[in-house]
Amino acid sequence: MAGLDKTTPTPQDITVHSQSKVLQVSFSDGSDFRIPFELMRVYSPSAEVQGHGPGQEVLQTGKREVGIVALESVGNYAVQPTFSDGHESGIYSWDYLYFLGSQQTALWADYNARLEKAGTDRDAPMPEKGGHACGSH
Template identity: 45%
Template sequence: MSDIPSHIKFHKQSQMLELCWQADCYQMSAEFLRVHSPSAEVRGHGVGNEVLQTGKKDVRILKLEPVGNYALKISFDDSHDSGLFNWSYLKQLAAEQAKFWQAYLDKLQAAGASREAKTIQFKSVD
């Protein structure tokens, strides 16, 4: 089976990217893709230098751009747009999504971190 998807569709309202390789179709959320970005910002510059992504639960995809015949560039609304998702990596993420997601949740828990974005609480002063 080729690494190039036979079908790509972005569901804007649900923020789900749908990829099919022949009869095998998968949907991945914007959050899942963002926290598994192949960029140096996420993966670091070597083994053990990965940066845990937190607060990305409500991240949205702004733009998808094909890069030649080998990758997809995804721009997110948190200004992250580096790292190219090559077809092979997207296929691996899709096929092993449950494993990748659980590992991410385990890392968040171990770090005492959250998927929720930090918000600033404002108080009005009289």
């Protein structure tokens, strides 16, 4: 069901902390994660961020202050946030939220390495969108 792994614990509570810019998710296995909105935004599972295949990922910058303005349920397996920068196409399954929460240290390290390789930093503005028009952006 849309990437939902049957072995992944399910959320027991989800709280949007607008001031501290974190999504707090408590899972059935006792795990409790505080996932920064910025991390969620730069690792959005959307085609806009992930591309349509390996090597097509779009490095996200300028997302440190991004907020979540709405959080909608998607069936019984995911949530879909609307971010303050207008991004709303990412659907975060329970297993993906668990992954983001449990792998934060490695994900931040990977993000910083990709920024360095690109010669930019996390606060740089996003470049203007090119002429890509697949309809999913």
